[in-house]
Amino acid sequence: MPENEFIKLAExxxxxxxxxxxxxxxxxxxxxxxxxxxxxxxGKNLTREDFPKETGWFVVSC
Incomplete structure (x- = not known):
């Protein structure tokens, strides 16, 4: 999926x-x-290094 389309749906x-x-x-x-x-x-740029490993979870507040 094109990034701009994903961003619209994600928002x-x-x-x-x-x-x-x-x-x-x-x-x-x-x-x-x-x-x-x-x-x-x-609002931060993330890379593949920021991907979760085998399994994982993140706490994100918005």
């Missing part, structure tokens, strides 16, 4: 998650997708 998804008004939302996905979400939420 809509993040807005939807916020509308749930939950203390926590868990998103389970592929390492590249999770890294892309982390990049959008944090």
């Amino acid at each position: 809509k998804f993040i807005i939807w998650c916020k509308k749930l008004q939950r203390e926590r939302v868990y998103i389970v996905s592929h390492d590249g997708t999770i890294t892309s979400y982390r990049q959008i939420i944090s």
Whole structure:
């Protein structure tokens, strides 16, 4: 998927998650997708070095 298309969809998804008004939302996905979400939420450029290893989790606040 082109990056600009993913960003639009991801931003809509993040807005939807916020509308749930939950203390926590868990998103389970592929390492590249999770890294892309982390990049959008944090505003930082991430690289393959920032990908989760075999299994992992991240706490991200927005």
